[in-house]
Amino acid sequence: MSFYSIPPLEDKKHSKSKKHEDDVYAVTGFSQTRNGISFIENNFSADVIYREDLSEKKIRYKVSDLKQSCEGLIFQFAQCFNEFTADLELQINEGFEVTGILNHKEIIQKWEAERTRLKEKFKSIPDVEELLNNYENSVKNEEKLRNSIFYTGIAQIFFPRIKQLLQAPIEQKKFMRKRFLHGFYFGLKIPVKEELTIRTSDQLFIANLDAVLDIESIENGEEFIRAFKMLYGDKIEMDDITFHAKEKYELSGALECITGEIDQYFEVRGVHFKKDKISYKKTGDER
8 A cells, every 4th residue: 555545635736836835934943062071052943934846856945033042152153154055046856855056156255245244253263264264165165065054953854855755656664775964073974874764644744764873884984983082082982972863754745844853962972972953843834
């Protein structure tokens, strides 16, 4: 029996008629990151406007009204950086992966116009010039910018690569897959393996994803472990490092995202190094 033996809430014709409308989502989240022997905590919220044009394989993704509880200079700087990348026109492939930022040139222009002002505003940050140069390298390199946006933070929850599995009747309810999280911690590329299960309930598609660190796919084990030895000492081994993520998504019969949530943590020897929780809920349409 395929999933489509359960009548969807909306037929495909209705779904296509909405492809140029903006769906609006309320996003909330929490992050906790180790800083020496203490932890930095940050609560945040934002609105996200999301629009699909599947005939052109394009998505508009816009973050607005971003608020966060942590007032540290680095968090303020990150919020300013978000202003440059808040409104994106994206190209996707058949697997709903982002393959290009179509308005990349406009982002570069915004950055160049504001760089001097940012340097003055954040002059109290040690090595602010180096920090600006690092951000600039990411801004001007489309691939680096794309990886920094869509593998961490708010954006990751809107691109879980699920919809392509539901666009045609399928018999399978469980999928095993792998991927890399770019620039996740210490600029490392983190390989993870995922178990994705899909079921139906009250005419909704419900997808649950469980991800763990894929140690066998780490490309340079020595470089990977060295990053953690700097914080935890030379006795740290690969088995001491744990990454785990649980995600859940609800989609309508017309494949519109309704809710989503991510709960992920990275720990070393049983003490979490970084913890993130993000969730969204559809609130309405932007007119």
